[in-house]
Amino acid sequence: MIQDVVIVGGGVIGLTTAYELAGRGLRVTLLDQQQPGQEASWAGAGILPPAHPGDPTHPLATLCRATNELWPSLSADLRETTGIDNGFRRCGGLGVSEIGDTESLQFEIEAWQKAGVTVESLTAADIEKCEAAVSPEISEAYRLPELAQVRNPRHLKALLVACQKRGVDIHSGQRVIGFERHDTEVLGVKTTHGLYSAGAVVVSAGAWSQELLQGAGCQLQIEPVRGQIVQLSCPQPPFRHVIECGPRYLVPREDGLVLVGATEEWVGYDKQNTAHGLQGLLTFAERLVPSLKDARFERAWAGLRPHTKDGLPFIGEVPGVQNLFVAAGHFRAGLHLSPVTARAISQMIAGETPDLDLAAFLPRVAEANGEE
Numbered sequence: 001m002i003q004d005v006v007i008v009g010g011g012v013i014g015l016t017t018a019y020e021l022a023g024r025g026l027r028v029t030l031l032d033q034q035q036p037g038q039e040a041s042w043a044g045a046g047i048l049p050p051a052h053p054g055d056p057t058h059p060l061a062t063l064c065r066a067t068n069e070l071w072p073s074l075s076a077d078l079r080e081t082t083g084i085d086n087g088f089r090r091c092g093g094l095g096v097s098e099i100g101d102t103e104s105l106q107f108e109i110e111a112w113q114k115a116g117v118t119v120e121s122l123t124a125a126d127i128e129k130c131e132a133a134v135s136p137e138i139s140e141a142y143r144l145p146e147l148a149q150v151r152n153p154r155h156l157k158a159l160l161v162a163c164q165k166r167g168v169d170i171h172s173g174q175r176v177i178g179f180e181r182h183d184t185e186v187l188g189v190k191t192t193h194g195l196y197s198a199g200a201v202v203v204s205a206g207a208w209s210q211e212l213l214q215g216a217g218c219q220l221q222i223e224p225v226r227g228q229i230v231q232l233s234c235p236q237p238p239f240r241h242v243i244e245c246g247p248r249y250l251v252p253r254e255d256g257l258v259l260v261g262a263t264e265e266w267v268g269y270d271k272q273n274t275a276h277g278l279q280g281l282l283t284f285a286e287r288l289v290p291s292l293k294d295a296r297f298e299r300a301w302a303g304l305r306p307h308t309k310d311g312l313p314f315i316g317e318v319p320g321v322q323n324l325f326v327a328a329g330h331f332r333a334g335l336h337l338s339p340v341t342a343r344a345i346s347q348m349i350a351g352e353t354p355d356l357d358l359a360a361f362l363p364r365v366a367e368a369n370g371e372e
């Protein structure tokens, strides 16, 4: 039977897209080379920023505004459908700079102001009142009251159940190795187990998308960037806000778990934790919140973020290759941008006019020669 849509990759992007498409009444098959929801989408920290800092007309600013509008309703729908609370909460965020570096903080505050979100400058006394656990050595900070978080493993679980309830046909252990084509039209995908025909194919294979798309003559640059995370636990949550310092952060969960993230490493498809990576994260955590030295070490992991050269994800149909869509390359923001990405791809496939201008995210193809 020809399915309407085959989705390749069951991370947060593929699962949310499957959920949206099935909600529009399309028949959807989702293929993953392992169990869905085990890669970057599981490994992430689940920080959902209130905006894209800086120029409010930047394409990513538009995408962020739209995705932030979708998170509350998507979370409520998933809870109603599955009974699973994905942990979506507006916990707020604190931005701090490296101890002694106050210049970068002012720059960040201005970028958030430019983006049009509420940002409050905090003195040392304000910080103590707001989050007493933060080191007294941090004398300046800012607060983003609208920053939110989601517990991504729970969100993925909810998406999986919700997809099943909407009739999405999910196949684990199905590695897609190529595309079935006629001239410039994609007719389906080839897996290690056989052929899946489709009216449309969506590639949402995260950091693995580049090699896959080469098989369709589509040269998109998407590289893996490793991020390591340490999970600690405390008897009580030691603070309420997500605390960010440049690319590193502390994320408190309501049950006392604290995530310490993350490294940014260009080491190919290597997902191991390293002594250097973990040591750096633990030192960072203790410097920011000294009481974390007594926290219990629970575990550590790493995931591979899909990075594109210009920092913009690919969202759209591959030019010159009919019926082949890409939703990949979201780097550090794939959880955050998953609702809007899924909405946009679903609108395109369902023949609706996307409610956002997606020109900046169209896949840019170096070569489309009709070969498989």
Ligand SMILES: Cc1cc2nc3c(=O)[nH]c(=O)nc-3n(C[C@H](O)[C@H](O)[C@H](O)COP(=O)(O)OP(=O)(O)OC[C@H]3O[C@@H](n4cnc5c(N)ncnc54)[C@H](O)[C@@H]3O)c2cc1C
Residues within 6 Å of the ligand: 008, 009, 010, 011, 012, 013, 014, 031, 032, 033, 034, 035, 036, 037, 038, 039, 040, 041, 042, 043, 044, 045, 046, 047, 048, 174, 175, 176, 177, 204, 205, 206, 207, 208, 209, 212, 226, 227, 228, 229, 261, 262, 302, 303, 304, 305, 306, 327, 328, 329, 330, 331, 332, 333, 334, 335, 336, 337
């Ligand atoms: C440490 C870390 C922290 C992060 N923190 C945040 C955060 O706080 N907020 C945020 O918004 N984002 C965060 N991110 C980024 C976010 O996790 C990613 O951008 C997002 O998960 C990408 O989702 P995806 O669905 O594209 O990819 P993935 O989740 O990697 O899913 C891709 C799927 O495709 C499957 N696949 C690959 N190749 C094939 C094939 N040939 N055939 C079949 N299946 C295939 C894989 O098995 C996998 O299941 C973080 C990432 C990391 C690593």
